[in-house]
Amino acid sequence: MFSKALFKQSVKANWIKWLTVTVATSVMLAIVIIVLGNLAINDIRDALKDVFIQADQESEIKENSIDSYNLYLTSLDTYSMFNFLGFVTTSYDNAVAEFESENGTKPNEQQKQEIMNQVATQFSSLFPTQNGVTSEDVKQVLITILTQHENGESLDAIKLSMENWYYNTVYQNAYKLQIEDGKDEKTAVLNATFAKMVATDAISKYKQDASAEGYGYKRDDYLLIARSYINTKMYDNTYNLLKNVQGVAEEEARQYAVATKVLANTSISTYELWINEYKNAGDGNVTEEQKAEARRLASESISDQLPEKVAEALTELGNMDMYGLIIGSIFYRIAGLLLPMVFVIMTANGLLAGQVDSGSMAYVLSTPTKRRTITVTQMVYLIFALFTMFATLTATSVLSVFIAGGNNFAINYAEILLFNLGAFLTMFAFAGFCFMCSAIFNRTKYSLSIGGGLTIFSLVCTILGLFGSQVVPSAMRINAMDYFNYLSLITLFDTVSILDGGLSYLWKFGILFGVGVITFIIGIFRFDKKDLPL
Amino acid sequence: MDDIIINNLTKDYGGGRGIFNINLNVKKGEVFGFVGTNGSGKTTTIRHIMGFLKPQEGECLVKGLDAWKKSSEIKKFVEYIPGEIAFPDLPTGTEFLKSQAELLNLKDMKRADELLKRLQLDTSANLKRMSKGMKQKTAIVASLMCDKDILILDEPTTGLDPLMRQTFLELIKEEKAKGKTIFMSSQMFDELEETCDRVALILDGKIVNIADVNKLKDTSSRSYKIEFNNVEDYTKFKKLKFKVVRDQQKYNQVTVQIAQSKINSLFEELTKFNVKFVSEVKFSLERYFKNFLQKQGGGKNV
Known part of the structure; x- marks a missing residue:
């Protein structure tokens, strides 16, 4: 079932291709992980995230200011009633x-x-x-x-x-x-x-x-007093809070305190403006609903003021994982697959169809070597070549992650190992498919155009599908492009699920493995029974 | 039992192409030739003997084993030189022969070295850059180095220079002397004539004739072609009691067949005529098949 001599022949015929593809892909991978890692491509995301965190805080400060302002005034109202x-x-x-x-x-x-x-x-x-x-x-x-x-x-x-x-x-x-x-x-x-x-x-x-x-209390006399009281209190609170936090300089604490004071002042003025607006419109009466609306409007943050779609897009951009996108969805599913694909297409064709087409298979078959031995040996070689290729890539990626900061890196060791496993299984499925075509066809041109053609088709669909997938922010996404993902086998390599920590990638891995196994078996059986023009 | 038996073998590729009802028996120790035009079905027949193709009808038996079903077992006693020479993707001829020896489980390379010397072949050359002749020689060594019982050759001398062709034919004769069964196809009648015991002619996928070369090479009689300078001598000569096998009035030529013992009487008679030239007509397989086809009325070119 296995011929050492034939295996050696295949190694000798393909080792240069193997080496070229493995080295080139490893270098790409190392560059993607190490160099981009140092460029801190997640800065944009972090900055956006900060904006939204600050926006939340801003809202809270404004709401607190308005509430405290109202409390101050109603306390006065209440006490005046005590008279x-x-x-x-x-x-x-x-x-x-x-x-x-x-x-x-x-x-x-x-x-x-x-x-x-x-x-x-x-x-x-x-x-x-x-x-x-x-x-x-x-x-x-x-x-x-x-x-x-x-x-x-x-x-x-x-x-x-x-x-x-x-x-x-x-x-x-x-x-x-x-x-x-x-x-x-x-x-x-x-x-x-x-x-x-x-x-x-x-x-x-x-x-x-x-x-x-006595009876001389007028609420309006206290509006400015209440506002300046709240401003001062907000300033003091922030300053006192930050002053004691380690690593915050006094100057910085002061700046934040002033910023808080400004927010308080702005929100209270805005609130008053709205209340006056309602008062004028409603003959001096302001309902509870109107007050609540005034409070909401006065405490809006940046993100609240943006149109809904833009805010959504920005929020998504803020949550986007640039490393997940570049390493998972672009490198492992597209760029890193291209050269191994070329290797698999050429090698799978050369292992059977190429040799039948040129006629060199006659030499092997004129020795007491069974067809089954030939197919099994060539299959073992193809899987072996892919395995060693991805073992090298795995070692490269783990080393690169280590250099880029180990577990502090945006993508951890477990994820990078799963990426490599997924890419290997994807290539295993393509290898099986190309091998099957190589076993079915006697002519290189058919084996290459069907096996290689559909493999590259899958890759191209994944590239097009990327623009419709969830990993691309909605501002850049074209939803219709997502249909391309249904045409590609690579879709079963679910990097998003790996990064999300879900488990749905597991059964998809299972399908990829199954596709590989089944196509290899079909190829082996077909080759046993067909006519060979040697 | 005969070494190679082909029973009613048919493989129809459609459009009149293929082979139809081929029946052949090659005895042990016999050298069997297979001649025909391009696309007449020689290679298809050989592929069936090698078990590369599945017969549509009929069967091929090699040493009693079905060539399709027991394809790998018959290779224990079959050596093969394919018609198209394409080698595996290996750097040099040496590497190729080593790999082939490994596949054949052959440890002793003495025979291979001997063949290399005989064919004056340097196998250290790059396989891709070899000339057609060198490739053919490499293929011959790869096939013959194992010394098996049956040798199947598909147009083995294409690409060899005339000297090398002669060396190769000698090799075949040596193999024959060792008692090997040889089945070879060729487009060249003379090399088959030289080596073969029997030669089959295949036309459009059908065997039209099998010639027994030994019987045809009848050494007891000779044929001479005689041309006369004038018609009078020509008509006068024809009246003599010589056996005329071919008569070409246009050129005043006759071809006579005469027993070896009576040659002198022919030349005595000829002294009386005005003869332009006399030449001996040797036996030729080509002529034999041509004559055969003319008698069939086909008149096809072979």
Whole structure:
């Protein structure tokens, strides 16, 4: 079944071809991995990725600024309402007095409760219901206050307890929203504390400000104060945070802090502009929906402002793996296959059809060598030549990855080994096909045009299909070109699946191996039975 | 049993091409010649004997083994020189002979060296750059170095210069003397005439005649062609009791056949005539087949 002499003949006839193809392909591979590795071709991607990360952060900073700004103002609104607590208690006292004059007796406990409820309901609608405070909450608080008043507590003491209740509510509410937003415990506590601080600072500012005392509070007077307060706080927060981070210079921390301040200022101005716009359009009234819309518009980042398609394309470009594309989809599936293909086409033809066509096979067949021995020996030689070729390529690629940075390199050892295995199996399938054609046809021209022609056709389809495949960013992709991938055997060498860490490449490898095995077997059986013009 | 038996062998390639109902027997130790024009089916027949082609009908038996089914077994006693000379892709003739010896499982290269000396062949030359003659010599050495029982040759002397052709024919005669069975095809009648016991003529895929060369080379009688200077002598001579085998009135020529013992009487008679020339007409296979075809009425050129 195997002839050493014939094997030697094949080695002698083809070793120069083998050497040329192996060296040339190895050099290409080494250049692709080492040289491109040093050029840091993923910089563009990283830069784009940074842009999008920053865009996310930008949105967050803007949202936080607007929320804090609103909190500052509503805290003022809320506290200003505390000045009306005197009205509430007085109203209650008056209501009780009225009850006495009407009924001649003081109200009993249950009647007092009813009066409290009426008064609380009446006043609850006056208090701002933001930052998690509902009118039902306010009503309950007012009832508590009236109870305290009834128990003889002073107005100042009641105010103080109200203030504390408010701070707690702000804290709890901010914490709840942060957790709902998917933030971790630490961040949630930090942000809730910040919110509480904003509320506290707003109210202490109110207290300091004599003009705001009594009934003279005007919200509009505080808009600029609130904005500059938030700007300062954002600056301080960023600066303090970065100052303690190792490797960040003070100058850098300052720059980032200023950038944050600018973002805060911009977003708040934009927010105010939108609110005014809605106010003018709606006769001074702004609905909750409009407020939310103003907040969304004011906190948009770069990527939000781009047209959807462009943003999508840029996002994809940012996520694209340039190394995966160049090494996997371009080198291993196209450039690196070309020379081995030429080797396989020429060698497979020369091993059988070429020798039948020229007539030199007569010398082998005039010795007691079976046809089966010839085909099996030539098949073993072809697989052996391919195997040693890809063993050399594997060694080259592993060495190149080592030089390019080992496991820190964009493509790790496991992936590079799978690429080599895949390329070998692809070539194994083509080798089987070309061998089959070589065994079927007696003429070189048919063997080459069918075996070689379809092999090169596959490669060309893969090149065309590349422009329709997922590895090309959507901005450059022509989806219709993807159909070419269905015409190519190389499609079964799924480099994308290897890089994604999926397992679908495994069964595709299986098919490639199967195609090779079946075509080799068909070739061997066909050669046994055909007429040879020798 | 005969060494090569071909029974009713047919391979129809369509359009009148192919071979049809070939029947041949080559006895052990016999040299069998096969002659015919280009495309008459010589090579196709030989390919069947070698087991390269599958018979459509009939069979080829080599030493009793079916040539198609037992293709590799018959090669144990068959040597072959193909008609087209193309060597495997190896650098030199030496490499080729070494590789061939390996395939033949041949350890002793004494015979090969002897042949190389006889054919004055330097095998160290590049195979691709060899002249046609050198290639042919290399092919002859590659085939004969193994000393097997049956030798099959497809036009083995093409490309050889006349001297080398003679050397080769001597080699064939030596092989014959050793008792080998030889089957050779050729387009040249004289070399077949010189070496063969029997020669088959193949025309358009059919064997039309098998000549027994030994019988035809009848040495007991001779033929002479005589031309006379005038018609009178020519007509007068014809009246004598010599056996005229060919008469060409146009040139005043006659060809007479005469027993060797009676040659003197012919020349005595001729002294009385005005003779332009006398020449001996030797036996020729070519003439034999030509005559045969003329009698068949085909008159085809061979």
